[in-house]
Amino acid sequence: MTKYFDGTMMDLEAKVAAKLSDYRFQHVLRVRDYARKLAMANGVDVEQAEVAALVHDYAKERSNSEFLTLIRVKNLDPDLANWGNYIWHGVVGAEIIHDELNIQDNDILNAVREHTTGAAEGMTKLSQVIFMADYLELGRNFSGVDAARRITDESLTAGIRYQIVHTVLHLVKKETAIYPKSITTYNYWINQK
Numbered sequence: 001m002t003k004y005f006d007g008t009m010m011d012l013e014a015k016v017a018a019k020l021s022d023y024r025f026q027h028v029l030r031v032r033d034y035a036r037k038l039a040m041a042n043g044v045d046v047e048q049a050e051v052a053a054l055v056h057d058y059a060k061e062r063s064n065s066e067f068l069t070l071i072r073v074k075n076l077d078p079d080l081a082n083w084g085n086y087i088w089h090g091v092v093g094a095e096i097i098h099d100e101l102n103i104q105d106n107d108i109l110n111a112v113r114e115h116t117t118g119a120a121e122g123m124t125k126l127s128q129v130i131f132m133a134d135y136l137e138l139g140r141n142f143s144g145v146d147a148a149r150r151i152t153d154e155s156l157t158a159g160i161r162y163q164i165v166h167t168v169l170h171l172v173k174k175e176t177a178i179y180p181k182s183i184t185t186y187n188y189w190i191n192q193k
């Protein structure tokens with residue numbers, strides 16, 4: 001049994017694996033490993049970080065129509081409908097994780113909600129750890145990943161700043177729309193020391 005899920009960690013792994021392609025499940029396991037390391041270094045409950053990491057992409061492979069239905073049924077921000085899977089699997093995914101896996105810990109649910117965009121003030125250490133573990137897990141090989149890992153080992157705050165700056169830069173270069181919350185996250189973290 002874990003404190004955050006009615007079952008063993010292996011039960012949770014099996015439930016997550018059942019809803020994801022093997023490719024994505026392997027990513028989830030690597031995020032779990034990286035989150036464990038960052039949790040230990042930053043005084044976050046390791047079991048809580050492991051559960052959050054295991055469920056963070058639980059809803060990633062759901063259909064657009066399932067997300068759009070949930071946005072309506074759950075009375076979520078109607079503007080969400082204008083975005084896509086990239087935003088939905090976190091924000092709407094948290095609802096799915098709550099309902100299907102009976103995960104009730106608010107810090108875990110918020111970490112899932114925030115894992116693609118980050119957040120401005122109020123991001124818990126757990127949420128920061130999941131945000132960075134998703135970005136830095138050992139399967140990632142974008143240019144600068146080694147520097148990003150080193151920076152994050154020294155300071156979680158500096159790591160978050162690195163990630164949000166580079167993500168916004170990347171989206172601008174692609175001339176892709178930027179979800180407003182990503183800009184809010186950027187404005188907040190560029191000033192954090």
Ligand SMILES: [Fe+2]
Nearest residue numbers: 056057115116
């Ligand atoms: Fe994700």
Ligand SMILES: [Fe+2]
Nearest residue numbers: 031056057134
């Ligand atoms: Fe992920």
